[in-house]
Amino acid sequence: MFQIIRNGSELWLTTNRGLLKYNRGNGQDSIYKFTSDDGLQANIFNANSGIKSSTGHIYIGCNNGINRFYPYDFTRRENSAKLNIVFPDFKLFNRSVPVDGSLLTHTIDCQRAIRLRGRKISFSLDFIALNFSSPLRTVYRYRLENFDDKWITTGQDESAGMQHVSYTNLPPNKYRFVVSASTGSEQFGEEAVVEITVPPPWWMTRAMVVVYGVLFVVSAVGGGLLLRWRVGRCTASRSPRLPARINSTCWRPRSASLPRWPTRYERLSR
Structure with a gap:
């Protein structure tokens, strides 16, 4: 200085x-x-x-x-350096998404939101700031909320022309791609946002999680009731026959099973 x-x-x-x-x-x-x-x-x-x-x-x-x-x-x-950012193209698995009503009804720059389906999503997004006075001095910062932990800032040497970012193997979640630009200063302009929603498959939705919980509770309660009923049934079926079995097969009087020897008095009297 x-x-x-x-x-x-x-x-x-x-x-x-x-x-x-x-x-x-x-x-x-x-x-x-x-x-x-x-x-x-x-x-x-x-x-x-x-x-x-x-x-x-x-x-x-x-x-x-x-x-x-x-x-x-x-x-x-x-x-006047509050730069506007446009999104010329959105690619899914390295292929540009057409405006045919399936995923995009308008261009991604106009729609600024897209809903994708799949377990592991890979996409790329192009963006550029409209800086006609000094494009070589444009600096960007961006991040994908719920994925990037901090802002990613580009240098002036990296910021000339179209910018291209890619994300791979994104799990189901709601994401927001946020980007802003500056003309070499520490103050960035207005943020441009593209909302990207990746819903979970049907067996991982909240409704199915509730169903799984209800089935687990019903199974646990039903299993406990069934076990209690079977134990009670076995106890009730064995208890009445136990004394009869003992009296008829297990226990006999000693006099009925062994020969009786004469006493001494009976031998002398003979």
Whole structure:
């Protein structure tokens, strides 16, 4: 950093990689970067070569000359840098989904929602920001909610032209693909969203889960009642016959089964 030029609540910083504007408006810190793509003569500035005139213009010297600009011109450019994002194509298993009413009744950019069926879904999505002033400075950040844990940010070298993202083997769930763009600053524009729904197969739906639970409870209760009935039946069928069996087969009087020997008195009397 070579110099700091104050303009109200804004700070303009000259560096060897462009011109930075630091703003603390509305309680939020923001940093914007401007380079030769925005009209500056060079990205490297001379030390202590900047000044703010009484008319509000800022003059900054560099190797190629002097840069003169009005700070609010860049503010209007920042406001116009809220880029719109369009989705030219949606592919399912590497094939573009036609607009035939089966999955898409309109283009994916107009419909912004699609419902897919299958256990493991693989799709890809194309998107691009409409930045006609400085397309090489476009930076994207995106993520697939309920799948990506954090934002994925592209570099300026990766952001030129059409963007292409792919996701494979997605389980059934409700997803939201969220993407926003910026012109090289830390503040991103409005988010563009595509809702992607992958419903579960019929045997994994909530209704079937309830049915499985009811069947389990009925089976458990029915099994318990059946077991209790069988135990009671066996007990009732064996109890009345047990004494009779013992009396008739198991127990006999000793006198009925063994020969009786005469007593001593009977032997002497003979």
